Amino acid sequence: MKPKFNRKSRDSKGRPIVPALATAGAPFEPTLQRLSIPTCVVVFLLVFVVFYPITGNGFINYDDNDYITDNIHVQSGLNWSQVVWAFSNTDAANWHPLTWLSHILDWQLYGTNPWGHHLTSVLIHAVNAALLFALLRGMTGAFWKSLFAALLFGMHPLRVESVAWIAERKDVLSTMFWLLALWFYLGYARSKTPRHRRINYSLGLGCFALGLMCKPMVVTLPFALLLIDYWPLHRLGKKTIRNLVWEKIPFFLLAAAGSVIAFVAQESQGAVIAFLPLGYRLETAVLAYARYLGTFFYPVNLAILYPHSVRWPLMSVLGAAALVLAISAAVIVLKRSRPYGLMGWLWYLGTAVPVIGVVQLGSQSLADRYTYIPGIGLIIVLTWGVGDLTERLRGKTLLPGCAAFAVIAACVVLTRHQISFWKDSGTVFSHAVAVTDNSYVARKALGDFYWSQGRLDEAKALYLDALKMYPQYEGAHLNLGAVLNQTGHREQAIDEFKRAIQLKPNDASAYNDLGAVLGDGHLDESIALFQKAIEVDPRYADARKNLGQAMDSKGRVEEAVAQYQQAARLRPDSDLRVLLGLDLEKLGRNEDAMFQFREALRERPDNAAARRELDRLSKRTGG
Secondary structure, rough: OOOOOOOOOEOOOOOOOOOHHOOOOOOOHHHHHHHHHHHHHHHHHHHHHHHHHHHHHOOOOHHHHHHHHHOOHHHHHHOOOHHHHHHHOOOOHHHOOOHHHHHHHHHHOOOHHHHHHHHHHHHHHHHHHHHHHHHHHHHHHHHHHHHHHHHHHHHOHHHHHHHHHHHHHHHHHHHHHHHHHHEEEEHHHOOOOOHHHHHHHHHHHHHHHHOOOOOOOHHHHHHHHHHHHOOOOOOOOOOHHHHHHHHHHHHHHHHEEEEEEHHHHHHOEEEEEEEEHHHHHHHHHHHHHHHHHHHHHHEEEEEOOOOOOOOOHHHHHHHHHHHHHHHHHHHOOOOOOOOOHHHHHHHHHHHHHHHHHOOOOOOEEEEEHHHOOHHHHHHHHHHHHHHHHHHOOOOOOHHHHHHEEEEEHHHHHHHHHHHHOOOOHHHHHHOOOOOOOOHHHHHHHHHHHHHOOHHHHHHHHHHHHHHHHOOOOOOHHHHHHHHOOOOHOHHHHHHHHHOOOOHOOOOOHHHHHHHHHHHHHHHHHOOOOOOHHHHHOOOOOHHHHHHHHHHHHHHOOHHHHHHHHHHHHOOHHHHHHHHHHHHHOOOOOOOHHHHHHHHHHHHOOOOOHHHHHHHHHHHHHHH
């Protein structure tokens, strides 16, 4: 006989007794319990179908190039040397070896086809939605609430950026390990034997470590563990806070190590923005909490980039602070009768701390992808809060069900609409320019897209617009210079390159581009600039190729060969191998020269110059 519970029953300390958790391992309703695993499959499939159109989108020219399309390590395929690289570098201002390995594996499987890269992200996101259902169901015993929460998480338009942007693979991958760590912690908390407790604890700690190797934002996991101790596990009544903290010391130590590594990696790559005053950053953080709430309930006009304001309006800051304080006060007042409110709200506030803007990373004031984990807290508050209200409608279960269906259906429509903006760089940045004010980064990125399409006048106009908004934008000066040079305005291009160097003296590409535009008339100056570019970035293949050509013009063939060989090791290039082969022939190394011509043809069979030079040299040498 199924046990009956009084909804208003309370324990000795006044806490409401949750039926599924009145005692550890309390029985679930049998039919729904049997449906849990099939429901995980259904959640996975529904989310996968909604997000599947993403697989028809392409790469974008913002971070996808650094992570995939221009990354020679990723494109080298899965081998031991690339595994070592993944664990030893801080490229892209992060130490996230598992994220790199996922991209390397994708390249091994799919190469230049963006379909497969997108498919991996969609699959992982669908898995995350199913894991969230399993976790909430396991913790609370609430089948329908857990189902709604998982679908809302999986299908909300705020998830699109994390899934559709291939470079943000780290979001979905790290969250998968985050959810698995919580699952094993649940097993640890519920285990009856020391052996099972040790196994679950170790697995949870291991998943946390794996999550840190995907994205450092998961450093807040120990905080989340304490929150689920409070609700829905109700362990706070069985142990003191000190004991609960003490049992998580290994998690806190891992979190501290991950935080230090992340900060060092980001600072080494210049991702930590130091020029923003602390007061401004605190205002940004308060506004971000309120703005994320707004986009959660009204997810329209979402964009890849949200620019900073010169100064945040005082009334906006005060209004945001009042809203955050009011909600905080409300969940504290209701913590005895509605403990999920305090838990979910603190989850939202706490897990967003690494990216809320106090430590400013990058040029954005906020980002949709930053809500991937914190949004779960809001979903818990909304789902269980509305669930409590609808419980008063006894016998009127149709109304809550219809409302839930309407919310999920609206999310599906909005999510599909948002996915359409991620078709390519042109659509995603055109949309960002349309829905945000003063987004100089979006204008520059859209200009880059037009430049790649040969639409030089439109690219030039966007670079000039970006520089009107932010005259110190080095990247816009650099690309404007390239477009000016390409359209015959050489002197203006030189001025733009020099301005870029003034603004960012450690940008190797600025030295390389200025050296290239100076050309034969200033050969010694060009050589010095190429050498400076290589000094700044020894792995800069284009600068080495340009330096080799400049050395050729000076008749310094052996030095040219050395630069070509270095460039070929850094980034295989069929045309570069032709240049190398010609110089090797000049040095009398005919066999080596023919090898380079053959390699050039192997890399690009339609390389007419390589074919011509190989045939010529073969006839001359009888080879």
